[in-house]
Each structure stands twice: as C-alpha cells, then as structure tokens.
Amino acid sequence: MLRLRLTTAALVVVAALAVLSPGPLGSSPAFAAAPATTAPSLDGPSRDSVLVSGTGEVYGNPDTLITDLAVEITAATVSDAVDRANAAATRMRDALLRAGVARADIQTSSLSIGTRTNEDGATTGYTASQGFTVKIRNLPRAGDILSAGIAAGGNASRLYGVSFVMDNDAALVARARRGAFADARRTAELYAREAGRPLGRVLKITETASGCEGCDSSEASRGGFGGGAPGALEPGRHRLSVTVNVEWALNPPSR
DSSP states (O other): OHHHHHHHHHHHHHHHHHHHSOOSTTOOOOOOOOOOOOOOOTTOSOOOEEEEEEEEEEEEOOOEEEEEEEEEEEESSHHHHHHHHHHHHHHHHHHHHHTTOOGGGEEEEEEEEEEEEOTTSOEEEEEEEEEEEEEEOOGGGHHHHHHHHHHHHGGGEEEEEEEEEOSOOHHHHHHHHHHHHHHHHHHHHHHHHHHTOOEEEEEEEEEEEEEEETTTOOOOOOOBOOSSOOOOOOOOOEEEEEEEEEEEEEOOOOO
C-alpha cells in the first residue's frame, strides 16, 4: 500500500514537471497565455457637441445704379443700319462720359444685326443694335445722367431696366456675420444651460446662406426715348442677411 501511494505521488510530480519543463534546447518555458486587454483609445471618448444656426440682418442704402442702354436702327441695307447704329451709340456713350460716368463703368453688352420681313416672309429691311451696361455711382444725378444718354441717342434709344445695388457692402456684410455668430452663440448657450453642460470651444463654422433683399429689383422698358427724364428714381433700402451654422463642444459637467 505504501509503494502504491508513492507511485501515485510520483506520477503527479512528473506531470507537473512536464508542464513546467523547458522544451527543446534554447526554447523559453511554456506558460499559459494571459487574457487580451484593450488599450485605451488615444483619442479619448467622442466629444459631445451642440450644432445651431444663427442669422444676422443689416440694412443699407444702395450706392450704385446699373442700367442697360441700347440703340436700335432699322434701314434698307445692312451697311446703312450698322453705320447709323454706330453713330447713335457713339453719341450716347460720349454723352454719358460728359455727364460724369467713368469710362470703366460703360461696357458694351450686345451687338446684333437682324432682318425685318413682311407677312409673305420677304425681307423689308435690316435692324442693327448696340447695347451698353452702365454703372452710375452718383445717385443724386442718376436721372439727369440717364436723360443725357437717352437724348443723345435720339429715337433710337432703348432703356432695358435699372437696378440699385450696394457696390461697397464689405462693412455691412461684416456686421451681418457678427450678428449671425452672436445669434448662434445665444442659442447654443441656452441649450448648454438646459443640458447642465458648460459650453466649450467652437468646433466648426459654416456660412450657409447670404442674400440681399431688393438688390435685384428692376423695372424694364422697351420704349424709345427722345429726351426728358426716364421717370422718378427711388433707390430705397436693402436688407442684407447672413446665416451660419456653428458647432460648439459641450464640456463635462462641473463637479
């Protein structure tokens, strides 16, 4: 019985040594693999944020009138129509220059030659036209300047609408942007307070929309003018708006 017990104990010891004994010469001892662990992310947890929109509006007075003027002549031959249109366009341009319009603010916008036909489709004449896009920066004298150009062109004169713009609107746009950002901040601060979280740094700003209400308004006319004022000119007032999206981080709650 004693021998049997020793033999059994020896077998247990041998089995334990077999597990812990080194393998082939030069190899490392065999150990059970440790369970895998996940290293913490270097980026940390995703940051909470609040994304809001803000709009800023400002009002300004137009400083420039833009108009399309033209001359149109119908004659029996192409050459006659072109020569007479050239002469009328030159008179109109020179009158605008004398009235104080800068040469850089007069740009040729159209040239065309067409035919006139009767009910049978036969050609009865030729029409030549030349057009200018004109910027008038002296608004108090805009009516007089237009009248001078139209009178110089005579019955060939054509006026194709006017529009008032704010050519120098950089300061207004900057004010509208500051107002839009302040509007977005007020909304973000409200949400942060309701959530019990301090408002953190700005993560992203995107300007989504801007516009100028009334800047594209115009009145078109295709009548011929031989002189006189084209009518009362009222520039009115324009509304300029900017809308932005701003994303703020939400900091952890204060302890």
